[in-house]
Structures are given as structure tokens and as C-alpha cells.
Ligand SMILES: O=C(O)C1=C[C@@H](OP(=O)(O)O)[C@@H](O)[C@H](O)C1
């Protein structure tokens with residue numbers, strides 16, 4: 440595991456705040472915006488697909504904007520309408536056997552990806568397969584988030600050079616290459632699943648870029664050691680298949696029975712390159728849904744989230760099951776999920792597969808009877824902030840006992856809920872810190888959330904949507 444960097448943000452007393460005001464049970468129905476993970480996957484596949492693609496229900500937020508801006512910068516014809524929810528990608532004029540995208544000759548094309556993990560990891564892999572001269576950089580925190588395992592996975596198969604420029608294998612990433620050579624790919628999966636997802640999506644691009652060289656048209660990717668956040672990899676496979684690629688889970692053939700391997704092949708059709716354009720409908724974001732379901736749990740109310748179901752492509756719908764374990768009633772319908780609050784009890788749970796909902800769970804745990812132990816999320820220290828240490832720090836400000844562990848935390852609420860109290864909470868430039876911690880304000884006065892605009896990373900309208908759901912205004916300060 441790479442060393443954990445210290446938090447990127449220092450809380451300031453002069454920042455703007457928002458306070459969610461208590462007021463009884465939250466009852467209502469809501470449709471969250473499109474999934475970040477699906478939008479950014481579909482954008483990558485569509486960008487390297489032949490023909491035309493239309494994405495509907497897409498997310499418009501910082502993380503998808505940096506993906507769109509980067510792809511536009513390297514030549515993709517992309518138009519956005521309907522408030523960002525509909526995206527057209529047009530490769531119909533691109534001749535068969537040629538790539539729609541590329542860097543300028545000479546100096547590196549510099550792509551700014553802010554703090555979007557999916558964007559930098561997916562584009563590093565995709566552009567390494569396509570070839571070109573690029574530098575991918577972001578905000579300070581992005582330059583503390585590891586990408587070394589991905590760089591090391593690409594280097595042995597790269598016809599050219601790749602480097603992570605910050606210490607401990609962190610971005611910026613410098614890439615100057617002609618695509619992938621032949622061979623199996625080995626990648627570590629214990630820090631982030633996004634490396635594997637990026638490589639899987641890059642494989643059909645590789646089979647195009649290397650068409651005239653010795654490279655094969657199917658690529659085997661072997662995961663060395665543990666793989667975190669597995670549902671995102673299954674999601675990747677489904678998106679690849681929607682755009683005409685094929686993914687098979689295969690024996691790794693390296694003698695280790697428990698290691699995972701995937702074989703990705705491109706649909707070579709009439710000489711056209713790997714992916715085929717399509718119309719692609721994006722699900723509402725399941726991680727965003729967790730905040731609204733938690734609002735029902737915390738207040739003993741009832742919230743229905745539209746557009747998601749048990750069969751959704753996003754593993755984070757499983758957060759509803761976590762609430763069920765805590766005592767809530769959960770009803771999965773074919774196109775919605777309803778959570779009805781009930782007295783909550785603390786649980787002991789492995790959240791490795793659904794780590795983006797740990798902060799949501801931590802806030803629900805404040806109002807449960809008994810401690811909640813979260814396990815399996817050591818990788819949460821490498822996200823927008825240290826989502827174990829910084830989370831524990833903010834929960835303590837509310838009067839809870841929060842104990843850090845290497846792989847998670849234990850939240851022990853006080854014996855009486857009245858012993859919790861409001862506080863001004865730092866958000867560390869982490870959208871999920873803001874969206875989760877504010878929910879404590881549904882039950883008690885004075886929970887001030889600093890820098891609420893950090894939700895723009897994945898959910899710019901979050902506080903407005905929450906206001907509509909709870910049917911009362913928040914208190915804002917500038
Ligand atoms: O592939 C994806 O879309 C994501 C994978 C997860 O990251 P890790 O694999 O780093 O846990 C998750 O936290 C992130 O928000 C989105």
C-alpha cells in the first residue's frame with residue numbers, strides 16, 4: 440500500500456456554510472442525477488467507438504465535465520444538451536481504421552482532470568492504448584492520490600514511455616507512446632479498482648491502435664492480489680459489452696487459484712475499430728441515492744428513490760441492504776427502492792464493495808443503538824480525502840466516539856441521543872463529506888457544513904434537491 444498523504448484541505452473559519460434544519464420525518468420521492476461512474480465509462484467507450492453514440496440520463500458535474508473537456512481537447516466531436524443529461528458523440532465521419540482522437544504533434548497535450556479519479560485512471564489507460572503525447576494533471580489532492588499500480592501495469596506492454604511524476608507514484612502522468620505491444624497485463628487491485636476498469640476499457644482501443652502491428656486482438660488482464668470495489672469492475676464489463684466489446688472472466692493461468700483474470704476482446708467488424716457507437720441510457724447515481732435513503736432511516740421517515748432497483752448496475756444500491764440490517768424496512772421495486780425508517784441498531788459490516796457509502800453509514804450510525812464497526816475499506820484513505828481519519832475527526836465534533844482502524848472505523852454513539860450536539864464540520868474538498876455529514880442536521884440544531892459547493896464534484900444541485908425532499912429551506916451563510 441502506498442503511504443497515506445495528509446489531508447489536502449485546512450478548514451477555514453471564513454468559508455461559507457449550510458445548515459440543514461431539523462423538522463421531523465422525511466417523507467418523499469426523488470430521482471438522483473445520473474451515475475458518475477456510468478457516465479464516465481460510457482464517455483470513454485463512445486469516444487473510441489465507430490459511428491454515433493447518444494448518452495441519456497447523463498450526469499453533469501465537475502467529474503464528468505473534466506472527462507468531456509479532455510476528450511474534446513483531443514479531438515472528439517461531442518455535443519451536450521438537455522441540461523447536460525443528453526450527450527452526443529459523433530465519430531460517424533471518422534474513416535474506418537483510423538482513430539478519432541489524438542495529441543498534437545510535438546509537445547505534450549496537457550489535460551486537466553481536477554480531482555476525478557475515474558477520469559485520470561480511465562484516460563491514462565485509454566490514451567496509453569491509443570498512443571500520443573499527453574500530460575494528465577489535476578488539483579493538489581489528485582497529485583497525492585496513487586496511480587502507480589496502473590502505471591506499472593501499462594509500462595511492460597507500452598510501446599513508449601509512461602511516468603507518474605509525483606512521489607509515491609502519484610499524478611501528474613506523462614505519456615508518450617504509440618499504443619500497446621503484445622502481452623498479458625498484470626495489475627494490482629488493492630488500492631483502487633479503477634486501474635483494472637481503465638485497462639479493461641482500453642483493451643478494445645488497443646486492438647484498434649495496434650492493428651497494423653504484432654498485437655493481438657484480445658487482451659488478458661490479470662489482477663495481482665486483492666481487488667477492492669469489485670462491483671465497479673462488473674459494471675465496467677457491462678458497459679464494454681454495450682459498446683460491442685466482450686469480457687470473459689477466465690482462469691489466470693499463473694498458478695494462483697485465487698487470482699482473477701479477464702479476457703477482453705474487441706468486435707472487429709468490417710475493419711472498423713473496437714467499440715461500436717450506441718444509444719446508452721444511464722441509471723441515476725446510487726451513491727447519491729444513499730443520502731436520501733439515509734434521511735429516511737435517520738428520521739424514521741420514508742423515502743423512495745426512482746430509477747434504481749436491486750438489479751441496478753451500481754453496487755451501491757446495496758446500501759439499502761445495510762440500512763435493512765440496521766433495522767429499516769426496504770422495498771425493492773422494479774424501478775425504485777423505498778426505505779422506511781425504524782429504530783436503528785449498530786452493526787458490524789464489511790463495506791469493501793460499497794466504500795463510497797461509508798460516510799453515509801457513519802452518520803446513520805450516530806442515531807443507532809450500540810456501536811457500528813466498518814471493515815474492509817483501507818482504500819478509503821486514498822479518495823478525495825482520508826475518508827477514515829478525517830471522517831472520524833468530524834464525527835467526534837458531534838459528540839460521538841469514533842475510533843480509527845487500519846481498515847475502517849468504529850462509531851459509538853453516546854448512550855443518549857441528546858448528548859450529540861451541533862458543530863461546524865469541515866468537508867476537506869470532499870463532496871461525500873458534505874452530503875453525508877449534513878444529514879446529522881435532520882436530527883439536531885447547529886450542524887454547519889463548510890464549503891457546501893464541494894458537492895459540485897458529482898452533485899452540484901445536492902442541497903437544492905435535499906431542500907425539496909425535506910420541504911424546508913436550509914440556512915446558508917456566505
Ligand atoms: O470505478 C468507479 O467508477 C469508481 C470506483 C470506486 O473507486 P475505488 O475502486 O478506488 O474504490 C469508487 O470509489 C469511485 O467513486 C468510482
Ligand SMILES: C=C(OP(=O)(O)O)C(=O)O
Pocket residue numbers: 554555556557558795822823871897
Ligand atoms: C472516490 C470518488 O471519486 P473518484 O475516485 O472518481 O475521484 C467518489 O466519487 O467518491
